Amino acid sequence: METTLDKELSVIDQLRQMGVGEVLKFPAGRSPYLRNLVSQRLINERLEGQAWTVNLDMENGITIVTRTA
Numbered sequence: 001m002e003t004t005l006d007k008e009l010s011v012i013d014q015l016r017q018m019g020v021g022e023v024l025k026f027p028a029g030r031s032p033y034l035r036n037l038v039s040q041r042l043i044n045e046r047l048e049g050q051a052w053t054v055n056l057d058m059e060n061g062i063t064i065v066t067r068t069a
Contacts, residue, residue: 012037015052016045018067031056031063038065 009017014024015037026034031054038052051069056062 012041015042015065015067018052018065020067020069022067024065026063026065028056028058028061028063034063034065 011026011034018024034054038046038054042050042052049069050067053066053068055064055066057064
């Protein structure tokens with residue numbers, strides 16, 4: 001399920017509020033930032049069992065973040 005970005009929430013808060021199976025799309029240039037958020041800033045959430053994937057879609061110029069657990 002794809003959700004739209006909430007301009008009033010920070011990116012990290014949007015990631016925290018995602019449900020399993022939800023998808024957020026960002027510009028391709030945000031990929032390194034998003035990978036860092038998932039791997040470093042959301043460590044407590046990851047220790048609790050939450051998980052995200054960050055994939056770069058070069059053809060469409062977007063970064064796709066999916067909540068997987």
